[in-house]
Amino acid sequence: MMFILKELLKLVHPFLPFVTEELWHQLPLSNEKSIMITSFPKFHSKWVNSKAKKEVQMMIDLVSQIRNIRGENNVSPSKFISVTIVLKEKKNGSLLNSYSESIKSLAKLSQMRWQTESLDPKNVIRAALKFGELFIPMTELFDVEEEKKRLQKELAKVEEDMTHLDSRLSTPAFVERAPKDVVQKEKDRFQELKSKKEKLAESLKKMSSL
Amino acid sequence: MTKIMTAHISLDKPYQPKEIEEKWYQFWMEEGYFKANPSSKKRPFVIMMPPPNITGALHLGHALTAFIQDVLIRWKRMQGFNTLWLPGSDHAGIATQNVVEKELLKENTSRHALGREKFLERVWKWRENYGRIILTQQKRFGASCDWSREHFTMDEQLSRAVREVFVSLYKEKLIYRGNYLINWCPRCESALSDLEVNHIEKSGKLWHLKYPLEDGSGFMIVATTRPETMLGDTAVAVHPKDKRYQSLVGKTILLPLVQRKIPVVSDKAVDPQFGTGAVKITPGHDFNDFELGRRNSLPMISVLDEKGRMNENAGAVYQGLDRFKARKKILEDLTAQALLEKEEDYTVTLGHCDRCEAIVEPMLSTQWFVKAKPLAKPAMDVVRKKKVKIIPEGWAKTYFNWMENIKDWCISRQIWWGHWFSSALWPFSTLGWPQKTKDLKTFYPSTVMETGFDILFFWVARMMMMGIYFMKKPPFASIYLHAMVRDAQGQKMSKSKGNVIDPLDTIEKYGADALRFTMIALATQGRDIKLAEERVAGYRNFINKIWNATRFARMNLESNFNFKEVSSSKNLSTKTNF
Ligand SMILES: [Zn+2]
Numbered sequence: 001m002m003f004i005l006k007e008l009l010k011l012v013h014p015f016l017p018f019v020t021e022e023l024w025h026q027l028p029l030s031n032e033k034s035i036m037i038t039s040f041p042k043f044h045s046k047w048v049n050s051k052a053k054k055e056v057q058m059m060i061d062l063v064s065q066i067r068n069i070r071g072e073n074n075v076s077p078s079k080f081i082s083v084t085i086v087l088k089e090k091k092n093g094s095l096l097n098s099y100s101e102s103i104k105s106l107a108k109l110s111q112m113r114w115q116t117e118s119l120d121p122k123n124v125i126r127a128a129l130k131f132g133e134l135f136i137p138m139t140e141l142f143d144v145e146e147e148k149k150r151l152q153k154e155l156a157k158v159e160e161d162m163t164h165l166d167s168r169l170s171t172p173a174f175v176e177r178a179p180k181d182v183v184q185k186e187k188d189r190f191q192e193l194k195s196k197k198e199k200l201a202e203s204l205k206k207m208s209s210l
Numbered sequence: 211m212t213k214i215m216t217a218h219i220s221l222d223k224p225y226q227p228k229e230i231e232e233k234w235y236q237f238w239m240e241e242g243y244f245k246a247n248p249s250s251k252k253r254p255f256v257i258m259m260p261p262p263n264i265t266g267a268l269h270l271g272h273a274l275t276a277f278i279q280d281v282l283i284r285w286k287r288m289q290g291f292n293t294l295w296l297p298g299s300d301h302a303g304i305a306t307q308n309v310v311e312k313e314l315l316k317e318n319t320s321r322h323a324l325g326r327e328k329f330l331e332r333v334w335k336w337r338e339n340y341g342r343i344i345l346t347q348q349k350r351f352g353a354s355c356d357w358s359r360e361h362f363t364m365d366e367q368l369s370r371a372v373r374e375v376f377v378s379l380y381k382e383k384l385i386y387r388g389n390y391l392i393n394w395c396p397r398c399e400s401a402l403s404d405l406e407v408n409h410i411e412k413s414g415k416l417w418h419l420k421y422p423l424e425d426g427s428g429f430m431i432v433a434t435t436r437p438e439t440m441l442g443d444t445a446v447a448v449h450p451k452d453k454r455y456q457s458l459v460g461k462t463i464l465l466p467l468v469q470r471k472i473p474v475v476s477d478k479a480v481d482p483q484f485g486t487g488a489v490k491i492t493p494g495h496d497f498n499d500f501e502l503g504r505r506n507s508l509p510m511i512s513v514l515d516e517k518g519r520m521n522e523n524a525g526a527v528y529q530g531l532d533r534f535k536a537r538k539k540i541l542e543d544l545t546a547q548a549l550l551e552k553e554e555d556y557t558v559t560l561g562h563c564d565r566c567e568a569i570v571e572p573m574l575s576t577q578w579f580v581k582a583k584p585l586a587k588p589a590m591d592v593v594r595k596k597k598v599k600i601i602p603e604g605w606a607k608t609y610f611n612w613m614e615n616i617k618d619w620c621i622s623r624q625i626w627w628g629h630w631f632s633s634a635l636w637p638f639s640t641l642g643w644p645q646k647t648k649d650l651k652t653f654y655p656s657t658v659m660e661t662g663f664d665i666l667f668f669w670v671a672r673m674m675m676m677g678i679y680f681m682k683k684p685p686f687a688s689i690y691l692h693a694m695v696r697d698a699q700g701q702k703m704s705k706s707k708g709n710v711i712d713p714l715d716t717i718e719k720y721g722a723d724a725l726r727f728t729m730i731a732l733a734t735q736g737r738d739i740k741l742a743e744e745r746v747a748g749y750r751n752f753i754n755k756i757w758n759a760t761r762f763a764r765m766n767l768e769s770n771f772n773f774k775e776v777s778s779s780k781n782l783s784t785k786t787n788f
Contacts, residue, residue: 005763012756014284015730016723017352018231019753023760036243036354040288 003056007041058092058131059099065127065134066107073125073141081140082111087132090116123206138206148207155200162193225757227721235349243287244354246294248648255291256656257283258637258686259355260669261363263302264340265309268347270695270703270741271662273713274733276351277726278692279660283354294653295354296640298361299344301337303628304400308565310336326626333627337362350714352722359649361640363632371639372631375680384581385621389510391493391500392575392620393561396518396533397568400623401577406564416556417541418485420549421446424462424471430455431551433485435558436495437544438537441468441524442513445491447502450476452487466549467540468525475506494574512574533571578622585675586613592684598674599688605663612667619672634672637685656686663691692733698742716746724750 005027013020013035024035032038066083075081087093093114096103100112119135127134138144165186168174175183238244246254257279262272279295287293310333311321321329341362348355361368379385393402417437420429430446446463448455459476479502480489493503493510503510513524520528520536528536544550561570590613592598593606600606621630632639637659641650655677659670670689677685696702697709704710716725727749732739 005760009760010288013288014281015727016753016756017280017284017354017726018227018234018721019225019723019757021234021237022230023757027760027764034238034241034243036238036284036287038288039290040285 010035010038011041055095055099058095058129059103061129062134063103063107065129066109066136069125069127069134069136069141070108075141077108080108080110081136082113083107083109083140084119084135085112085114085129085132086119086135087114087116089131092131123209144207148204151200151204151207155197155204158193158197158200162190162197165190165193224754225721227723228718231350231352231722235352238354239357244295244356245358246356246653247292248652250292250652252290252292254294254652254657255283255286256294256653257296257658257660258640258656259295259297260661260665261298261300261361261633261636262344263305264299264337264344265302265305266340267343268713270711270713270729272347273351273725274692274695274729274739275661276348276353277729278690278733280351280353280355280726281730282658282660287354292652294356294359296359296361296653297348297353297355297357298363298636298640299341300633301362301364301628303623303625303630304398304406305565306333306336307625307627308398321626330627337364347714350717350722352726359640363636364628367642368632368635368639369629371635371643372629374644375631375635375676378680379580384584386579386581387576388579389574390577390579390620391495391497391572392577393570394516394573394575395563395566395568395570396514396516397566398563398625399516400625401575401620402563402565402570407561407570408564409559410562411557411559414556414558414560416485416554418551418553419466419490419544420551421463421466421490422549423458424464430458430463430474430488431486432488432490434490435556436537437540438520438528438533439492439495439513440465440490440540441520441528442492442494442511443470443472443490444493444503444508444511445472445475445506446488447475447477447480447491447506448488449480449482450478452480452482455488466547467527467543475508477502477506495572497572500572510574514571514573518571577620580619580621582616582619582675585679586616586671588678589613589671589674589684592674592678598684598686601688601690605666605689605691609666609671613671631676633669634676635680637673637677638681643680654681654685655683658688658690659686660690660692662694664694666691693739695729695739695741698740700738700740711741711743716743720746720750721753723753727753 009020009024009027017036021035062085069075070081085096087096093116096112096114103109104112114132119133121135121137123138124135125138125141126136169183169186169190259279260275262268268276283293283295307321310329313336314320314324314329314332324332345357376385393407394400395402414435416433416435418431418433419437419440420431422429432446434440443465448459450456450459455474455476458474461474463472463474464470465472474488475491479498480487491499491502491508493500493508494512495514500510502508511523513520514533515521518533520531520533522529524531524536528539531539541550561572562568563570590610593600593609600609623630635643637656638650638654641647641653643650659673661670666689673685677683694702697707697711699709701707701709713725724746728746729739729741731749732741732745
């Protein structure tokens with residue numbers, strides 16, 4: 001993503017020389033002293049290298065998958081994690097190696113391993129990639145004891161809400177007098193809470209087995 | 211992903227162009243990034259900046275020119291070309307003299323009162339002042355031109371080139387002195403080229419004068435919008451097929467007031483439908499009459515002096531009178547003699563001086579001329595053979611049309627300061643010609659001549675003629691003509707209309723990048739560039755978005771991200787390709 005931004009700044013530099021120069025210096029982009037003396041992106045058809053484009057696209061996919069998982073699990077931005085990638089083809093391994101430094105910086109990785117042998121571990125978060133599969137151990141994403149506590153707390157809250165709602169829905173006066181759509185809404189909410197409770201219980205069960 | 215980012219975003223202040231622009235321009239200059247290298251092995255990409263006149267500060271039209279050229283130069287520089295963008299300014303002789311004279315007028319003095327030496331001091335002071343203002347403006351525009359090669363059309367090197375050109379054209383008999391009817395501004399006291407005369411329609415009068423036949427058999431009635439010129443009449447002309455006058459051709463008229471004998475002649479150029487079908491002929495003060503006079507071998511009499519007063523040929527009664535006072539007196543005198551048949555309202559087209567707006571008089575004068583035809587032919591050939599491309603293509607037709615009908619080019623100027631030719635020599639004189647310099651070898655011809663379409667003939671065509679003649683190669687590979695800047699309603703910007711948008715004010719308010727982007731975006735949309743301030747504000751917001759997006763991305767990067775590793779590894783080429 002950063003090189004796209006970098007190429008974009010170069011692309012618009014002739015039109016917007018001042019702001020692009022300033023941003024160039026604000027970003028840790030390259031050794032070049034000025035955007036003015038960098039080389040202009042080559043978009044001539046013979047330069048559009050489909051192989052390069054594909055490679056870069058692969059790396060972007062990988063980084064965004066990792067970032068998504070981090071995001072969904074509330075992983076702190078300062079925390080470095082380790083990941084494993086199972087590749088469909090071995091030749092992509094060297095590709096990963098050549099990009100490893102930028103991937104590690106962009107996705108905040110302490111380690112990036114790859115292998116071609118299949119893997120079916122427990123207690124991991126997995127994500128499909130075009131060229132393989134991504135595995136992140138749950139222990140990398142959160143502190144198990146902390147997470148258990150958090151889940152239990154959340155579960156207790158959901159259960160409490162359900163009890164309240166249940167007693168309300170069992171009151172004949174409410175069901176009869178309240179407008180029909182209000183009653184329906186409360187019923188829906190009850191169903192939502194129910195499925196949430198199931199999910200939380202499932203997660204908690206997984207967590208306890210770690 | 212979003213969660214990671216938002217956790218770290220703290221909203222910074224928006225983009226502050228003012229703080230940044232000066233800093234970076236200074237930095238670029240110090241690093242010498244604008245400088246061209248005549249010894250470089252890279253392919254050259256050269257633009258000669260159309261030198262702005264030093265008559266005043268730069269307006270939006272100049273800004274547009276600078277923006278387009280800077281985009282091209284920066285782009286080509288990043289593509290690895292050896293770029294030269296050569297800046298400078300034009301002394302604009304008569305025009306600058308006039309603005310200085312206007313200043314003197316405010317101080318209740320004049321050029322003549324000051325005398326030549328003092329006046330020239332004032333002109334040079336003006337040049338210094340406006341030269342500096344223009345330079346500052348160009349820098350604020352972000353123009354990445356090679357200031358070490360800056361030139362002024364009156365500097366020593368360029369004046370030397372002018373002398374060289376004059377002598378060499380004279381030796382080749384392409385310059386001659388001749389008696390010619392020229393446009394003369396009695397206020398500037400100078401000959402004007404056709405292009406320096408604005409033809410403006412005004413309401414005036416048409417007077418019908420009675421010219422008595424010498425034999426007393428009657429009168430011929432002629433119509434004129436300029437009765438004072440009658441003192442210089444040398445014939446009355448009718449159409450050869452006009453039955454009304456066939457019997458009169460060959461007879462003699464006794465010209466009223468001066469009692470000079472003039473013939474009645476016939477010529478096909480006379481329009482029998484105009485007035486009475488008989489016209490007075492003043493070869494000394496009218497372009498059509500001059501040609502007719504030549505065809506019929508008529509004498510040519512000049513009745514005006516250089517200040518527009520009647521001269522000795524007008525007769526003792528009128529000599530010394532200003533042309534408009536003389537007109538009044540002549541009409542009175544003709545009325546007294548019952549020789550004024552009638553007076554009617556009439557729309558006249560009058561030539562006005564482009565510099566001072568005075569009414570121009572066609573005058574006989576000995577002037578220096580360049581023979582244009584032999585120079586124009588090769589300048590047309592190179593465009594026909596596509597050695598020089600004109601963009602947009604439509605202008606090529608206009609170019610041929612003008613070149614085919616080109617008249618000899620009057621190059622003398624009755625001025626105290628300045629010379630002609632200099633701007634026509636710009637593509638090679640600035641590179642050191644007539645010396646055979648390394649710059650000349652590397653940077654001639656230029657790659658593209660980029661300018662407003664309004665000076666295609668004034669300047670571009672003349673550079674073509676001179677470049678081909680002296681350098682044996684056209685001065686540029688292509689000519690790119692851009693549109694004119696107008697206000698949001700499509701009207702020309704002018705001080706009197708109060709619709710002028712000042713480029714520096716706008717830059718102060720929105721930043722140079724916003725103005726650059728707005729004008730470049732508009733320049734791609736046809737002939738007129740209709741600029742409204744809101745547009746600049748809109749693009750300023752757009753720049754703010756780029757600013758925020760990039761800073762947003764930066765925050766997401768964290769502090770230890772370092773691109774060095776990437777740039778030093780082998781995969782750099784793959785990424786650059788992408
Ligand atoms: Zn004038």
